[in-house]
Amino acid sequence: MSSLRIKSDIKQILVVLLIVIFFVTLIFLNYVLFSTRAFIYEQNIKNQIPPIPGRFLWSLPISNESYCNFNYGLPNKLNFSESDLHFPPQEGTNSSYRVLYNVVEGDVEESVPKVTYVTHVTVDFVLFIPEIVRYWNGPISIAAFVPAQDAQIFFQKLFRICLCLADMSRVSIHLVFPVNFEPYLEEFTNSSHFQDCEVRNEFKDKFNRIEHDISYPINVGRNVAREAANTHFVMVTDIELIPSAHLAESFLEMMQFFRGIDPVTQVYVVPTFEVEIGYDMPLTKKNLLELVDAGAAVYFHKFLCPHCQKFPGIDAWVTKQERKSVEPFLSVKREYPFHRWEPIFIGTKLDPLYDEALSWEGLQDKMPQMLQMCLLNYRFVILDNAFLVHWPGIKGRHKRTNDGWRTPYIKRNTERYGHIIRQIASTTESSVNRKCRLQ
Incomplete structure (x- = not known):
């Protein structure tokens, strides 16, 4: 009787062991499968070529006339006086930044939905401007941070976008810069300088903020672009x-x-x-x-x-x-x-x-x-x-x-x-x- 009971116990133990081994194996195989899928997924992502903002412009014809409404002598030069400058909306005279409103002044037709896309930009992200214009059909108000030579890079790209994208007429752009690093722009021949709409993000002698201990005043940009909007409703967002x-x-x-x-x-x-x-x-x-x-x-x-x-x-x-x-x-x-x-x-x-x-x-x-x-x-x-x-x-x-x-x-x-x-x-x-x- 004892012998039969032992055999029965052994069988039960073996059955339990087999069940445990089965589930452990199943978990292991699932883990291997998941890891393999994750690895393949990661490799696929790594092999993907990131999309280029503004790439759709390349297929557009270039115009002889700019679609942007420029002020302050643009697009050939940038001329402004001390009386043209404003203090930021919140810090006012305590701020170390200055604002030049409406260097590009948007012209919005009556049929355009009156909600303004409010945002800010640096020279690194200029080519996102046409992407926003492409997908947002209301007015657009942008504060551009352009200390010193960054203005040259910014406008060189912007001028070409303005010759290629008709809906840039809805865009208003305002300059923000440190008081000790005013933007400057060398004289520039606009339409004759460009042969096509292939705008690329290439930077030479970009202003080094870290070197000058100047951080990006993101909230100055947000407030400036919002302040300049001409609609009741605004959406303050990132470009x-x-x-x-x-x-x-x-x-x-x-x-x-x-x-x-x-x-x-x-x-x-x-x-x-x-x-x-x-x-x-x-x-x-x-x-x-x-x-x-x-x-x-x-x-x-x-x-x-x-x-x-x-x-x-x-x-x-x-x-x-x-x-x-x-x-x-x-x-x-x-x-x-x-x-x-x-x-x-x-x-x-x-x-x-x-x-x-x-x-x-x-x-x-x-x-x-x-x-x-x-x-x-x-x-x-x-x-x-x-x-x-x-x-x-x-x-x-x-x-x-x-x-x-x-x-x-x-x-x-x-x-x-x-x-x-x-x-x-x-x-x-x-x-x-x-x-x-x-x-």
Whole structure:
């Protein structure tokens, strides 16, 4: 009897061992398969050639006349006096930067949807200007940071774009520069200098900001471009963010439908995504969701700053099928646990300004504005069937960049943000919404 029981126990042990071995083998094979797929996927991504912004211009005919409305002696030279210069909107006379508004002055027809794409640019990103013009059919207001010789590089590229793209007539451009490094431009023959529309990003003697201890004043650019907009509604965004199809007019149609429901303290969030290199830019939600399902699109900065652009209700947003019209999806406040959220939104020129003491290099440059909007009890209406897509490439997915060079700038921004928080805490102690989480 004992012998039979032992044999039975041995059989049970063997069966358990076989089951364990089976599942371990299965897990191992899945791991190998996943690793192999991941390796192939990474190799495919590495072999993809990143798209060139402005590449579509190359097939366009060049014009003898510029489509841009230049001021201050442009395009042949840049002439301005001290009386033409302005101080930035927030810091005013305390600022070390100066502004020259409307060096290019947009002319907007009545039929153009009155929502302005507000953005900023350096010489490195000039070729994104035609991409925005291509996809956004409303007015465009751009602040260009052009210290010293960067103005020569900037205008040399811009002049050719203005000879090739008719819709540049909708673009206004304003110059921002350090007071000690005014932009200069050598005399330049415009149309006869160019033979085609093949504009490339080539840089010679570019201004070295690090060498001169000058950071990129991203919030000066945002405020300047927003201040110069001539429409009630504005969308302050970054120049690498491409809008979904017909976003401006679809938004205005929605606002017409919901006429009267537009309080001052309400803005409209445009969800932001990024797409792998090698895929076409999605212009409809249907196309975007196909890429999300395939793992080729994720919400913006998912791998670099997960809390920055992961908006409330995102899981439901990416499962809700496309509809033709832009419509409200969810109305929320920027309160805990979304107190680190930095949405891009369509708002107005009455919204709080961006803090101009914060630099791009130091990160968290939108946080004071976001905190102020929370304390002012703003509502954030997340839009459906509208979105922005970062120019192809998912940041941080395949390798981490070395951002050690940012350390001193991060320290400066952190100190500035700490000062802002102390100011708020001391002046509004009794009325602070604790859910806004000052830290």
